[in-house]
Amino acid sequence: EAGVAQSPRYKIIEKRQSVAFWCNPISGHATLYWYQQILGQGPKLLIQFQNNGVVDDSQLPKDRFSAERLKGVDSTLKIQPAKLEDSAVYLCASSSLSLNEQFFGPGTRLTVL
Amino acid sequence: SQELEQSPQSLIVQEGKNLTINCTSSKTLYGLYWYKQKYGEGLIFLMMLQKGGEEKSHEKITAKLDEKKQQSSLHITASQPSHAGIYLCGALTTSGTYKYIFGTGTRLKVLA
Numbered sequence: 001e002a003g004v005a006q007s008p009r010y011k012i013i014e015k016r017q018s019v020a021f022w023c024n025p026i027s028g029h030a031t032l033y034w035y036q037q038i039l040g041q042g043p044k045l046l047i048q049f050q051n052n053g054v055v056d057d058s059q060l061p062k063d064r065f066s067a068e069r070l071k072g073v074d075s076t077l078k079i080q081p082a083k084l085e086d087s088a089v090y091l092c093a094s095s096s097l098s099l100n101e102q103f104f105g106p107g108t109r110l111t112v113l
Numbered sequence: 114s115q116e117l118e119q120s121p122q123s124l125i126v127q128e129g130k131n132l133t134i135n136c137t138s139s140k141t142l143y144g145l146y147w148y149k150q151k152y153g154e155g156l157i158f159l160m161m162l163q164k165g166g167e168e169k170s171h172e173k174i175t176a177k178l179d180e181k182k183q184q185s186s187l188h189i190t191a192s193q194p195s196h197a198g199i200y201l202c203g204a205l206t207t208s209g210t211y212k213y214i215f216g217t218g219t220r221l222k223v224l225a
Contacts, residue, residue: 004155033213042117042201042215043156056212091155101146102203102213104155 002026004105006092012111018080021108025073025094031055033102034067034077035091043091049075079110087112116140117204119216126192127224134187134219136202144205145178145185150218151198159187159200192223 005024013019025032030051035043046065048055052072060067064083069075079086089109093102118137126132136145144163148156160169162178162185169176173190189196202216 006155040217042203042217044215045213048213089153093156101158101161102156103158104148106155107153109153 004092004094004103006090006105006108008108009106010109010111012113013082014113015084016081018078019082019110020076020078021090021092021110023075023077023092023105025075025092026103029094029096029103030072031095031097032069032075033093033095034075035093037089037091037107039088046077082110082112084112086110116206116214117202117216119200119202119219121219122217123220123222125222125224128193129191132189132192132221134200134202134221136185136187136204136216138183138204138206140183140206142178142182142185142204143207143211145176145182146203147176147185147187148201148203149198150201156201189221192221194223194225197221197223 007022011019032049034046036046037043046060047057047067049069052069065079067077089107091107092105095102120135146161147159149159150156160176165180165182167178175188178185199218199220201218204214206212
């Protein structure tokens with residue numbers, strides 16, 4: 001069974017630039033999550049999708065972050081414009097049901113200079 | 114404030130030694146998950162505990178959830194260098210809606 005795929009693996013941008021991350025969850029998984037993990041901290045949930053609907057985006061900085069999952073399968077997370085404090089690993093995870101264990105992708109390491 | 118407290122923050126043990134990592138919450142948890150993460154990589158699911166008093170084992174790793182479902186421990190027996198990494202506890206809590214939270218992690222180093 002293929003795991004959660006993410007791209008790119010690494011990205012370096014300058015502040016005020018835009019960046020987008022892509023995630024393809026495990027086939028058949030209805031629930032998709034985006035997390036932000038700052039160095040030395042645990043992952044923080046940014047947004048949770050159930051199929052193509054948003055379940056929880058309470059911790060998503062909506063002035064600069066946006067995410068979509070238009071067809072209920074893969075998803076993109078965008079930051080526009082990026083700030084220095086956005087430097088982190090962005091993790092995508094999926095689960096078959098919202099209360100089941102999550103399977104994580106390898107993450108995208110973002111460095112904002 | 115951190116809703117899930119992990120201890121210790123870091124641990125260095127000699128190969129072959131046993132160790133325990135703790136995860137504590139002030140709230141009742143509706144699911145407790147243990148993950149392992151290698152630096153710069155994603156999280157690998159280890160175990161999920163849902164019932165008070167539940168205990169699960171996989172190879173040399175045992176996880177327990179207390180009866181009140183507010184504290185969990187992860188115990189590694191006869192540690193090996195392959196156990197090195199960051200161990201994270203995650204949990205499902207609710208304040209009206211279900212929400213996933215994670216601890217800050219325990220960095221484990223095993224000396225050969």
